[in-house]
Amino acid sequence: MINVTQPFLPAFETYEKYLKQIWQRKWLTNNGPLVQELEEKLKNYLGVKHLLYVNNGTIALQIAIKTLPENCEIITTPFSYVATSNSILWQGCKPIFADIKNTDFNIDPEKITALINENTSAILATHVYGNPCDVYAIEKIAREHSLRVIYDGAHAFGAELNGKQVLSFGDIATCSFHATKLFHTIEGGAIITNDDELAKKMTLFRQFGHVGDDYFSIGINGKGSEFHAAMGLCLLPMMKEFIEKRKGISQLYDQLLKGLPVQKPIAVNGTVYNYSYHPVIIDSEERLLRIQALLRKNNINTRRYFYPSLNNLPHYKGEICPTAESVSARALALPMYYDLEQADIKIICDLIKTCF
């Protein structure tokens, strides 16, 4: 069976070294030394001022959204994982969908301004597949209208834009370190900001609203454990290798699928990609379904990522977003993970070719 992703595990002895420390200290959670070490290392890696390690990427989004006024409107993308818009709704805010660009499939800044009104507090955009949004255009709109910018960077760890980490852009960026991600801590995530006040607020939100024995605000439990942080500490030194390995896989897919009418994301200038995913946009949904069924018959799993366009989910009465609807009907993520064999990529591509 070839799955669309497969978690990477470090050498057992590497993880075991951290387990021994945990056993000695009996400090399992509540901002333990491994969580603190991971936060420091992640901050250095990303070149950012504040980074809060949390227990998943969804709670990271929820905590970020909690810094906004209650019941506000948030302009967001319909082409993302459902956690993005569900977090907005979960926090009692209203997602307003702006359509995407047909190049990198990120939110189209030109579609944002018309949706702004007196209830709008923020733009929440996803760096789709790890390719950066048009961050400069989004920041300009946000400044003009006094809006906060939050990036869902669940896919963007390790990707760069003009020499900076993509996750360093925005008032707040969030990330997911789920087991299937390029870099993972089994479950986990991060909230990133360069703003001291926001960092202080979100630190309280992460730990029930209290520091020591004093209760200062409302809060939730977003803490990560020592066991999860340990996995991150094992994997962080391998980031360069992870990206290189995936780059090779991606290049082989491109070479073998050359000439077929499939579209790939075109990133904005200045992007250094992290190869989180290998998505292809097929020329029709009907062909996508045939490809997916044929691969499944051969024990190869792909994923319609993202499908459906979020504005079409029944719990939103969303705006019409023709580009997102068209792309999401035809987007297919092909298997992509560290241990994926070249021979398997060849089989996958040969099967795909028979569908054209």
Ligand SMILES: Cc1ncc(COP(=O)(O)O)c(C=O)c1O
């Ligand atoms: C774009 C996006 N946002 C948020 C999430 C949620 O992250 P987590 O699974 O860590 O809660 C994901 C997870 O895949 C995602 O792809």
